[in-house]
Amino acid sequence: MLFHARMRVHLPHDLDQDAADRLKEQERQRAQELQRDGRWRHLWRVAGEYANISVFDVDSPDELHRLISQLPLFPYMDVEVTPLARHPSAISDDAVSDEPGS
């Protein structure tokens, strides 16, 4: 099942810089693990915001909830999730090409 997620990060202003750097590094490592195992399909920065748009491919809403709620930055994120269904006009499973300009 595919899910679109918008995650906005709000780190507290009084959070120690080293603690913030550690959390970001842990988040990066977990995000890359999940990209490598195919569950975190897309990860895009929202231009001009400390936020990302992501697409997850997981077995269930429960799995997505577990995965997102265990992210190191989860305590500091607002997350909006939208379940995705196949569009009838889509010509492939992804309906997305990796070719620039297509």
Ligand SMILES: O=C(O)CC1=CCC(=O)O1
């Ligand atoms: O920077 C973000 O948008 C939060 C985040 C998700 C994966 C990652 O490495 O950072």
